[in-house]
Amino acid sequence: MRVLLQTAELLELFGEAVECRSDGPCSPEFNMRCDWERLQACARSPEIPPLLRFYAWRPWAVSLGMHQREDALDLERCHQHGIAVVRRPTGGRAVLHAEEITYAVVVRLGHRTPQELYQRIHQRIAIGLTRLSGHPIAFALTTESVRHPWHRRSAACFTSFARSELSLEGRKLVGSAQRILQGVVLQHGSILLGDAHLLLADLLAVGTEAEREALRSWLAVRSASLQSITGRLISYSEAVAALWESFCGVPFPGQTQETVSGIGSSSA
Numbered sequence: 001m002r003v004l005l006q007t008a009e010l011l012e013l014f015g016e017a018v019e020c021r022s023d024g025p026c027s028p029e030f031n032m033r034c035d036w037e038r039l040q041a042c043a044r045s046p047e048i049p050p051l052l053r054f055y056a057w058r059p060w061a062v063s064l065g066m067h068q069r070e071d072a073l074d075l076e077r078c079h080q081h082g083i084a085v086v087r088r089p090t091g092g093r094a095v096l097h098a099e100e101i102t103y104a105v106v107v108r109l110g111h112r113t114p115q116e117l118y119q120r121i122h123q124r125i126a127i128g129l130t131r132l133s134g135h136p137i138a139f140a141l142t143t144e145s146v147r148h149p150w151h152r153r154s155a156a157c158f159t160s161f162a163r164s165e166l167s168l169e170g171r172k173l174v175g176s177a178q179r180i181l182q183g184v185v186l187q188h189g190s191i192l193l194g195d196a197h198l199l200l201a202d203l204l205a206v207g208t209e210a211e212r213e214a215l216r217s218w219l220a221v222r223s224a225s226l227q228s229i230t231g232r233l234i235s236y237s238e239a240v241a242a243l244w245e246s247f248c249g250v251p252f253p254g255q256t257q258e259t260v261s262g263i264g265s266s267s268a
Contacts, residue, residue, distance in 0.1 A: 013121070026057070027059075028086035031055055061083060063094070067091060098199065105185075109180065125137075128244075201215045
């Protein structure tokens with residue numbers, strides 16, 4: 001579902017009419033290609049409208065950061081679990097896209113700094129997720145107090161915080177990354193609905209099983225899902241409706257009944 005919208009809420013963030021889309025579950029290759037190609041198109045032409053997009057993943061996949069080494073993953077384990085591997089056009093660490101809703105924003109930077117835009121997008125997400133979960137979503141202001149050995153050396157995105165990332169009761173709920181091209185910003189990120197992201201500990205290349213277990217424990221401590229707070233798996237359709245309204249200021253015009261549970265790997 002896609003529509004061109006121009007509301008007060010969208011104008012505040014984007015400054016112009018926005019193509020708003022809910023694509024539901026799509027292939028990993030399509031998801032990354034769609035985000036990257038829209039960034040390129042907006043950088044080439046001011047006639048191309050900015051983008052607000054929500055989607056999920058079929059099959060489930062690990063995305064690597066733009067500059068991350070592929071040997072961070074155990075590719076044989078990924079294959080055994082039916083997990084695809086794709087590279088993001090943005091930086092950062094590995095993310096397992098499973099029980100989540102993913103957002104993408106392509107917007108012209110204008111007079112704002114990338115960090116200001118990062119925080120403003122996260123503010124909209126926080127509003128939607130607070131309403132959806134009934135729990136206050138907070139900004140992570142710093143990473144300096146973190147001293148666990150997995151914080152700096154882990155290849156997993158959800159073991160670390162960056163400034164202005166979103167957390168739930170001190171645990172990371174949303175992982176986001178940016179790419180800037182000729183004054184246009186792509187920001188996309190994963191919003192954890194369920195706990196299937198913890199499987200990432202089984203997919204990374206680590207030295208020993210003891211280290212793998214330590215990583216699994218650290219990932220569980222440092223990350224949170226809406227399911228872990230609400231006690232149920234929030235559906236894709238519930239999440240997109242809440243986020244659509246927080247970004248656009250109007251109700252979501254369509255309904256998607258499919259949840260993100262079980263749409264990915266054959267073994268999940």
